[in-house]
Amino acid sequence: MSISDIKRIVNSQKMYDDTHKNIEEARKSAIKLCRSYNKLVNDDSVYDQTILEQLLGHIGKQAFIESNFRCEFGFNIYIGDNVYINHDMIILDCNEVRIGNDVYIGPRVGIYTGNHAEDPIERADGGVYAKPVTIGDKVWLCGDVKIAQDVTIGENSIIGMGSVVLNDIPPNVLAAGNPCKVIRPIKESDVRWHK
Numbered sequence: 544m545s546i547s548d549i550k551r552i553v554n555s556q557k558m559y560d561d562t563h564k565n566i567e568e569a570r571k572s573a574i575k576l577c578r579s580y581n582k583l584v585n586d587d588s589v590y591d592q593t594i595l596e597q598l599l600g601h602i603g604k605q606a607f608i609e610s611n612f613r614c615e616f617g618f619n620i621y622i623g624d625n626v627y628i629n630h631d632m633i634i635l636d637c638n639e640v641r642i643g644n645d646v647y648i649g650p651r652v653g654i655y656t657g658n659h660a661e662d663p664i665e666r667a668d669g670g671v672y673a674k675p676v677t678i679g680d681k682v683w684l685c686g687d688v689k690i691a692q693d694v695t696i697g698e699n700s701i702i703g704m705g706s707v708v709l710n711d712i713p714p715n716v717l718a719a720g721n722p723c724k725v726i727r728p729i730k731e732s733d734v735r736w737h738k
Contacts, residue, residue: 546618553637553673554619558660562669573598573617584610603644608632615657623680628652637673643698646678649686656692679714699729 544565552559553566560566580594595602598617603624611631614620619636622628623644630650634640637657642648660670676690679698690696690708700712703719703726712718716725 549616550618553616554639554675556638556672556674558665558670558672560669561657561659561671569616569618573614576617577613580608581610581612584608600639609650619656629686637671638692639675640678641675642678643680643682645681647683649684649688649704651686652684652688652690654690658692701729 546569549566549569576594576598583591583594590607592602595608599620599622600618601621603622603626605624606622606626608628609630613633615635615637617636619639620634621639621641623642623646625645626642628648632648633653635655635657640654640656654676656676657671657673660666674693676692677695679696681699682696683701685702685704687705688702688708694708694711696702696712697714699715701717702708702712702723703717706719706723707721708723712723712725715729717727717729718725
């Protein structure tokens with residue numbers, strides 16, 4: 544089974560067998576690349592995107608991921624330009640995760656596109672389904688934010704520390720909480736400094 548076959552299965556939004564041999568092999572390959580990347584980032588003073596280019600669907604210019612990055616497959620992750628991802632990022636990319644340009648992501652953020660079957664027998668048999676996540680341009684995800692499957696966060700929005708995002712967040716707002724809710728729009732008076 545090719546990577547494109549695996550992508551077609553996991554991106555279908557239908558139940559699939561998470562324990563299938565080829566899916567497990569793809570996951571193991573991603574784990575090895577993540578470990579190699581994390582070792583390089585921790586040990587080397589020169590940043591090299593080569594491993595990320597092998598692992599991810601796309602990594603943009605001036606994108607940087609700190610150490611202890613982990614993902615499910617990698618091939619379903621698309622990262623734009625000028626993105627900074629802080630330590631301990633987890634992306635379970637059982638479906639596509641698209642991160643726009645000029646995005647800041649705080650430490651210990653998790654993006655989870657997969658969900659196990661609710662039926663206990665299907666769950667025990669490895670039943671999983673997944674839906675995509677989209678993060679718009681110029682979004683800031685503060686530390687410890689968790690994002691569930693089938694969520695879009697609109698451009699320029701800020702998600703407050705420790706939030707659990709279960710539903711779409713519109714553009715240009717400050718949102719926080721568990722579950723995450725819009726607190727207020729981002730106002731012109733919030734802009735205090737320009738380079």
